Amino acid sequence: MSEQDDWEREFDHRWANSAEHKEPSARARMLAARWRENPPDPAPFRADPGPVPRRTSWGSTAVVFGCVIAVMVLIGLLQFGSTY
Structure with a gap:
């Protein structure tokens, strides 16, 4: 028997189905x-x-602006450090 015959016999999906x-x-x-x-x-x-607690848009807005400012400061520091 060849290896192909063993493979077909072992994984005969038509027979199983x-x-x-x-x-x-x-x-x-x-x-x-x-x-x-x-x-x-x-x-x-x-x-x-169940009821979902209501979030204010101010909290989400503050988080987004905080992240944007932090990224801007980080980029500024990296550029300032690379000039010297």
């Missing part, structure tokens, strides 16, 4: 057993998130 019975994954079996004893509460597909 044509199986009549497919075993569920370990996680699916674990959840099925857990839910059989203690079924989950019904929940909507995407529940509305």
